[in-house]
Amino acid sequence: MQATDTSRVLRSSAEQRYRAELDTLRGADRDPRPEGWQLSPRAVRRFILGDAQLGVSRKFYGDDPLVERAIVTLMGNQGLMLVGEPGTAKSLLSELLATAISGDSALTIQGAAGTTEDHIRYAWNYALLLAEGPSERALVPSPMYRAMVAGKLVRFEEITRCPPEIQDTMISLLSEKQIVVPELGDGACVHARRGFNVIATANLRDRGVHEMSSALKRRFNFETVRPIRDHAFEVELVLAQVRRELDGAGLQARIERDVVGLLVTVFQELRAGSTREGTPLKNLDAVMSTAEAVNVLHAAALEASFLGNGQVTPRDMANGLQGVLIKDSADDVKRVQHYFDTVVRERGRRDSAWKSFGDAARSLWA
Known part of the structure; x- marks a missing residue:
């Protein structure tokens, strides 16, 4: 050989x-x-x-x-x-x-x-x-x-x-x-x-x-082996792993830390069944692991590199979320839509990044 x-x-x-x-x-x-x-x-x-x-x-x-x-x-x-x-x-x-x-x-x-x-x-x-x-x-x-x-x-x-x-x-x-x-x-x-x-x-x-x-x-x-609970720690981990993957492939997608923060927040809240404000959520059947967050961000970076302008956008992130959050459970579809229609929409009234993220997700899943 x-x-x-x-x-x-x-x-x-x-x-x-x-x-x-x-x-x-x-x-x-x-x-x-x-x-x-x-x-x-x-x-x-x-x-x-x-x-x-x-x-x-x-x-x-x-x-x-x-x-x-x-x-x-x-x-x-x-x-x-x-x-x-x-x-x-x-x-x-x-x-x-x-x-x-x-x-x-x-x-x-x-x-x-x-x-x-x-x-x-x-x-x-x-x-x-x-x-x-x-x-x-x-x-x-x-x-x-x-x-x-x-x-x-x-x-x-x-x-x-x-x-x-x-x-x-x-x-x-x-x-x-x-x-x-x-x-x-x-x-x-x-x-x-x-x-x-x-x-x-x-x-x-x-x-x-x-x-x-x-x-x-x-x-x-x-x-x-338990999921990571520290938000800043998980953001660093997801970002580091995706950058390592991109470097290995010779790609230079631009990824803002705040965008990764949105993704990690969504994963942590849906994983825990509660928002950071303490609002209870229904747990999903889908796996909301750090590894899946890495996969979503990596897919968004690839889309930005080959189909966009190289900048990872909220729409790229929302597009990547589809394959993780919505699989073979009809109940998960309803739970995710409820989360974006309530929690994310409310945050979008105060934060433009959350508004762009939520609008992109709802337009894709409508």
Whole structure:
């Protein structure tokens, strides 16, 4: 396989994106590290939460003590379960932890209705299996299998999307820290090396999820990743992420901070079910996460760059909101229209930016 030109990759892995920072941390790391870890726990924390003196950027925004607890969990025998609403950066935190600790975020199992036990344990190359019978050459190792062999972290994304009987395959793996391969004969098994552990993510509210068994829950320490509540903090995060995306694509859309403030206010109020003045709102079925706010602003910036004059306008923002706020719920349509007809209209009487935003949204959704 030829080397990939990372400048043309849509999304490179964290170990590629932050290679220089990882090298800097390794060079400065003098703290003790658990066996099998690429960095010490202190250096892992610096990689994720940033270190200005070393020129290491902050990558996860939110609950700093949660990051510390996650690092401590991964040093022990329990797996780490990150739970929360969609778009709260559970997968991002999982990727960053795997990158810093194991130097490899690619050992990932994606949970889905079609996930089978073979995806978790191992499968077979059936051409070799028929030609030679069961052998190590014919065995196709899963990410879990390879993580055990190498003593690395394995990520299990959206574990609750798997059927319960598939989820429970993890119980023995987490307890025994080994995979038995009976096809290769008596006593054939793979024992996990030190450094192995599991980071799983689970959705609390989305459709198509299955409850975890009590036995499986006991094998994990649970940490809840919550939405960002600080307005100024979320504005900075959304703006920074969108500018990073635009810079990567070579685009120079002009984005006013006040416009981003409008977007974040709408998301926070609809997410919380209350306005900043204390007026109650009906919660939406749609996901009002920071990640979705980034998607809306990014779409608005692309529209401004390619179809406008390069300046993100309230109409661009309103256009981007449609795909997030109004999906398959008729009730959401009514709730959003009520919000713009009352809350946003009232603010528009005192603030021209809110008036432009509200007028644009109502004209598009009329």
